[in-house]
Amino acid sequence: MNLEKYLQVSQEVREALAAGKPVVALESTIISHGMPYPQNVETALNVERIIREEGAVPATIAIIGGKMVVGCSREQIEYLGRKGLEVTKASRRDLPVLLSRGEDGATTVTTTMIAASLAGVRVFATGGIGGVHRGAETTMDISADLEELAETQVLVVCAGAKSILDLGLTLEYLETKGVPVIGYRTKELPAFYTTRSGFAVDYRLDTPEEIANAFRVKLACGLRGGMLVTNPIPEQYAMDYDYINENINAAIEECNRLGIKGKQTTPYLLDKIQKLTGGESLKANIQLVYNNARLAAGIAKAL
Numbered sequence: 556m557n558l559e560k561y562l563q564v565s566q567e568v569r570e571a572l573a574a575g576k577p578v579v580a581l582e583s584t585i586i587s588h589g590m591p592y593p594q595n596v597e598t599a600l601n602v603e604r605i606i607r608e609e610g611a612v613p614a615t616i617a618i619i620g621g622k623m624v625v626g627c628s629r630e631q632i633e634y635l636g637r638k639g640l641e642v643t644k645a646s647r648r649d650l651p652v653l654l655s656r657g658e659d660g661a662t663t664v665t666t667t668m669i670a671a672s673l674a675g676v677r678v679f680a681t682g683g684i685g686g687v688h689r690g691a692e693t694t695m696d697i698s699a700d701l702e703e704l705a706e707t708q709v710l711v712v713c714a715g716a717k718s719i720l721d722l723g724l725t726l727e728y729l730e731t732k733g734v735p736v737i738g739y740r741t742k743e744l745p746a747f748y749t750t751r752s753g754f755a756v757d758y759r760l761d762t763p764e765e766i767a768n769a770f771r772v773k774l775a776c777g778l779r780g781g782m783l784v785t786n787p788i789p790e791q792y793a794m795d796y797d798y799i800n801e802n803i804n805a806a807i808e809e810c811n812r813l814g815i816k817g818k819q820t821t822p823y824l825l826d827k828i829q830k831l832t833g834g835e836s837l838k839a840n841i842q843l844v845y846n847n848a849r850l851a852a853g854i855a856k857a858l
């Protein structure tokens with residue numbers, strides 16, 4: 556069986572890779588499950604534009620009709636954005652059935668890393684990653700994103716992780732799995748909406764070149780897994796620490812009260828926080844994604 560049956564790389568991305576041009580992968584669960592329509596589509600298209608302005612080629616990734624598409628068209632992005640929660644949120648475990656049945660899926664950090672790596676794309680920009688959920692000592696809810704970072708050689712640029720997660724346990728897990736956690740121009744792990752979290756990253760690196768160098772060494776040594784680059788939200792868009800955390804706590808309480816579990820947990824919390832903050836958190840979310848796209852393009856160029 557050949558992979559081409561299940562992997563479709565757009566012409567633009569194929570040509571860029573063949574010419575050694577920088578390419579940045581983008582996920583699609585952030586479009587379908589991370590933001591409401593139409594802001595999701597607007598953001599996804601703006602992210603692509605920003606990456607082009609920075610001199611790299613964007614490759615939005617999704618599963619369409621049983622193929623991992625690397626380099627979605629505008630129409631495909633619009634389609635995923637409109638379908639929203641109706642699209643299957645596709646993690647590593649979902650790939651075999653979705654692909655064999657010819658179905659669609661929105662790729663999370665895990666499946667975006669898998670498809671990017673198969674296509675030869677090494678840099679990926681997103682908003683926030685999944686991690687160890689609060690209460691995981693009893694629920695065992697630990698995102699497959701962390702295992703993928705341990706397994707697949709793709710560098711992921713994010714704004715840290717939301718404090719819907721247990722950030723301390725998330726860092727412990729990444730340490731156990733040997734995933735380098737880099738702070739871009741910071742020693743402190745950013746917490747998505749805020750630049751501060753109270754937790755330290757492993758290393759502070761101050762330029763895209765230094766980050767690219769470290770990742771190049773990882774690839775050269777054949778070390779399994781990726782690298783996590785955490786990029787703080789620009790100060791002018793950051794939210795008040797206490798305000799956002801009160802709302803996150805309220806969202807988690809409601810989630811527990813309703814008994815929401817498994818893959819529904821993260822999308823439920825994202826939506827609830829957006830509602831509780833009257834859309835204010837969505838604005839911050841959009842800006843930090845743009846900021847990550849810019850840095851990822853810089854790293855891809857340096858690589």
Ligand code: PSU
Nearest residue numbers: 584585589663664683685698699818821
């Ligand atoms: N966190 C965010 N925004 C997101 C996600 C997480 O702040 O859009 C999405 C990403 O696609 C991530 C996935 O890979 O949720 C993790 O889901 P889970 O916690 O179910 O593993």
Ligand code: MN
Nearest residue numbers: 696697698817
């Ligand atoms: Mn989970």
